[in-house]
Amino acid sequence: MLPADDADALDWLAFEQAGVLTTAQVSSLLSEGTVRGRIRSGRWRSICRGVVSTGNGRLSRDQQLWVAVLAAGPGAMLAGATAATEAGVRGLRREPLHVLVPAVRRAARTSLRRLPIDMPAVLVHRTSVLPDSHRQLARPPRTTTARALIDAAGWAVSVDEAQGVLAAGCQQRRVLPEELQAALDVLPRAPRRRLIQQTVRDIAGGAEALSEIDFLRLCRRHRLPLPDLQERRVDAAGRNRWLDAYWRQWRVQVEIDGAHHMDARQWADDMRRQNDVWTSGDRILRFPAWLVRARPDEVADTVRRALVVAGWTPTPDLRKPTHI
Numbered sequence: 001m002l003p004a005d006d007a008d009a010l011d012w013l014a015f016e017q018a019g020v021l022t023t024a025q026v027s028s029l030l031s032e033g034t035v036r037g038r039i040r041s042g043r044w045r046s047i048c049r050g051v052v053s054t055g056n057g058r059l060s061r062d063q064q065l066w067v068a069v070l071a072a073g074p075g076a077m078l079a080g081a082t083a084a085t086e087a088g089v090r091g092l093r094r095e096p097l098h099v100l101v102p103a104v105r106r107a108a109r110t111s112l113r114r115l116p117i118d119m120p121a122v123l124v125h126r127t128s129v130l131p132d133s134h135r136q137l138a139r140p141p142r143t144t145t146a147r148a149l150i151d152a153a154g155w156a157v158s159v160d161e162a163q164g165v166l167a168a169g170c171q172q173r174r175v176l177p178e179e180l181q182a183a184l185d186v187l188p189r190a191p192r193r194r195l196i197q198q199t200v201r202d203i204a205g206g207a208e209a210l211s212e213i214d215f216l217r218l219c220r221r222h223r224l225p226l227p228d229l230q231e232r233r234v235d236a237a238g239r240n241r242w243l244d245a246y247w248r249q250w251r252v253q254v255e256i257d258g259a260h261h262m263d264a265r266q267w268a269d270d271m272r273r274q275n276d277v278w279t280s281g282d283r284i285l286r287f288p289a290w291l292v293r294a295r296p297d298e299v300a301d302t303v304r305r306a307l308v309v310a311g312w313t314p315t316p317d318l319r320k321p322t323h324i
Contacts, residue, residue, distance in 0.1 A: 008029075022051055024050070042056050049114070058118045065140050067115070072099045073105065076124075077099065077100055079098045081093050081148070083143045084145060084165070084174075087142075089165075089169050096121035097123070098122075098155065100125050100127055100143060101124055102126070103126045146182065147183045150183050151190075156192075163214075166199050225307070250310035252282065252285070254286075
């Protein structure tokens with residue numbers, strides 16, 4: 001709710017920052033005694049050293065984000081999965097909150113270790129590379145979606161999560177692969193840089209779902225010919241269809257089914273499409289996404305047999321066998 005027409009500077013500042021202020025901001029508008037009095041009376045809350053709330057209830061999500069940025073000190077901004085989530089990317093970890101600060105200064109670690117119970121943990125990262133093109137105009141301040149996803153991938157707890165973050169941003173149309181590449185180009189020391197580079201290339205080639213990225217890696221590892229990804233095809237009914245993976249030379253298709261394929265209507269649609277494939281003369285293989293990750297050898301063996309039957313000749317493995 002907008003402040004009233006006769007609202008003062010404190011009311012507007014509290015409105016802009018979800019009711020979370022630093023004591024330095026407040027001291028220019030109120031006396032120290034007035035601030036202490038409002039906290040003692042229960043009208044305001046002391047969140048941590050140097051940060052207060054102009055209310056007395058539990059912290060909302062917006063307030064938690066402001067606490068994280070203000071407690072981390074000048075120049076801090078939301079980053080990683082936190083910034084990407086605020087940009088609209090779904091399915092990422094909401095906690096802990098990630099904050100980026102300039103490398104030339106240190107965050108207020110004491111304040112960040114003494115947060116109230118209704119405040120999630122805050123992880124502070126330092127960077128020496130933060131150009132204006134990586135700063136998003138937002139309240140609270142945050143990095144751009146592309147920079148946020150690059151950082152989130154670098155800070156992820158596993159390789160799978162790192163790739164999932166990048167795939168989610170592109171699949172949900174929140175960022176383009178070209179934007180990810182541009183952000184990565186100015187980060188020569190980014191964690192997992194090589195992995196991020198390869199993943200962005202795979203996404204740009206059409207593998208927008210993580211299961212399709214896994215499938216490309218599977219093909220490389222097992223020396224299978226690389227397929228075309230997300231190729232457009234017109235079915236018997238005249239509708240555009242997008243093939244997950246297709247070897248045109250051998251007329252072999254692979255469909256990688258995510259959770260949405262279990263929906264009854266999607267299941268019926270998949271069966272109709274599979275019938276269209278068979279009647280056109282192509283071979284089609286279908287794998288659930290989890291199988292591509294959990295049992296890659298089994299998937300690769302099935303694909304290899306299908307390609308061989310269709311006329312592909314495997315390249316002999318010239319490496320010497322390992323003797324035990």
